[in-house]
Amino acid sequence: xxxxxxxxxxxxxxxxxxxxxxxxxxxxxxxxxxxxxxxxxxxxxxxxxxxxxxxxxxxxxxxxxxxxxxxxxxxxxxxxxxxxxxxxxxxxxxxxxxxxxxxxxxxxxxxxxxxxxxxxxxxxxxxxxxxxxxxxxxxxxxxxxxxxxxxxxxxxxxxxxxxxxxxxxxxxxxxxxxxxxxxxxxxxxxxxxxxxxxxxxxxxxxxxxxxxxxxxxxxxxxxxxxxxxxxxxxxxxxxxxxxxxxxxxxxxxxxxxxxxxxxxxxxxxxxxxxxxxxxxxxxxxxxxxxxxxxxxxxxxxxxxxxxxxxxxxxxxxxxxxxxxxxxxx
Ligand code: KG4
Numbered sequence: 001x002x003x004x005x006x007x008x009x010x011x012x013x014x015x016x017x018x019x020x021x022x023x024x025x026x027x028x029x030x031x032x033x034x035x036x037x038x039x040x041x042x043x044x045x046x047x048x049x050x051x052x053x054x055x056x057x058x059x060x061x062x063x064x065x066x067x068x069x070x071x072x073x074x075x076x077x078x079x080x081x082x083x084x085x086x087x088x089x090x091x092x093x094x095x096x097x098x099x100x101x102x103x104x105x106x107x108x109x110x111x112x113x114x115x116x117x118x119x120x121x122x123x124x125x126x127x128x129x130x131x132x133x134x135x136x137x138x139x140x141x142x143x144x145x146x147x148x149x150x151x152x153x154x155x156x157x158x159x160x161x162x163x164x165x166x167x168x169x170x171x172x173x174x175x176x177x178x179x180x181x182x183x184x185x186x187x188x189x190x191x192x193x194x195x196x197x198x199x200x201x202x203x204x205x206x207x208x209x210x211x212x213x214x215x216x217x218x219x220x221x222x223x224x225x226x227x228x229x230x231x232x233x234x235x236x237x238x239x240x241x242x243x244x245x246x247x248x249x250x251x252x253x254x255x256x257x258x259x260x261x262x263x264x265x266x267x268x269x270x271x272x273x274x275x276x277x278x279x280x281x282x283x284x285x286x287x288x289x290x291x292x293x294x295x296x297x298x299x300x301x302x303x304x305x306x307x308x309x310x311x312x313x314x315x316x317x318x319x320x321x322x323x324x325x326x327x328x329x
Contacts, residue, residue, distance in 0.1 A: 004312070006311060008020075008117075015299065021305050030065070080110045108311065119137065126289050131148045132258055139265030161204075197233060238270065264296075
């Protein structure tokens with residue numbers, strides 16, 4: 001069979017990224033320009049600044065991705081682009097660039113759901129991974145358990161009713177003075193801590209999540225007892241959220257009889273959470289997959305991989321495709 005090359009473009013938040021992927025699994029290039037240093041000044045992502053920086057960066061990132069992949073634009077089979085969910089101005093930059101490119105080189109445009117991209121990061125890391133499986137999707141904007149029935153067939157079994165898990169990490173980090181981006185800093189801080197503090201957790205009968213109460217509990221504890229050891233607080237928070245995640249995943253396994261579980265999204269880089277899921281695997285009967293840490297956060301290779309499966313399933317988009325900030329699976 002002929003090799004298929006997809007070019008991926010990602011700009012949904014504060015990373016401008018372009019990648020070239022062969023047959024959905026082999027990364028030929030994955031250039032990521034992160035704006036973290038710029039947004040650190042403000043303690044979080046400023047949407048307007050993110051959009052402006054995407055505009056400044058996208059051409060250079062694209063040129064580098066093509067050069068590193070050592071490919072001619074004419075060899076690209078499809079231009080695959082994140083069109084949601086995300087910040088609308090940021091999404092529009094990558095999408096408009098992708099639309100113009102698809103028109104200029106006369107190759108199909110495929111709009112990709114960013115969440116689908118996070119799931120696909122696992123196809124790059126694990127060449128043997130095939131649906132069906134369950135995905136514990138946890139990022140800065142989303143937290144949901146997805147039944148991935150096929151490469152382009154998804155059923156959301158449960159989702160957060162309030163904050164995404166990454167938002168809770170980021171907010172706690174800010175309040176206890178660790179700064180932005182919060183998740184990796186909480187992760188690091190927790191290394192030296194002990195999970196000695198009991199943090200109240202919210203559970204539902206179904207597979208939904210809630211992280212706003214747990215976030216507020218940690219913030220209040222820090223406020224009312226500023227003497228609390230920060231490392232212990234971080235580790236106790238990680239323990240509490242891990243218990244919620246693992247409990248819901250176990251319920252989803254029971255409900256679906258699917259016992260292959262895949263982690264995805266920025267928070268799946270968290271070392272404590274990864275370890276808790278490995279413990280679940282050791283209990284037996286569950287196979288756990290997780291993306292390479294550098295593919296957990298936003299990147300275009302995962303978009304080119306998801307785009308490959310959309311393209312192979314026949315998905316094609318018109319040049320009129322618009323950004324959808326609240327796109328769901
Ligand atoms: O998937 P992502 O890059 O962007 C979205 O699509 O939302 O996720 C970003 C989120 C942020 O909340 C960030 O703090 C969190 O992932 N994150 C982590 C870690 N690395 C990134 N959270 C916990 N531990 C980490 N090591």
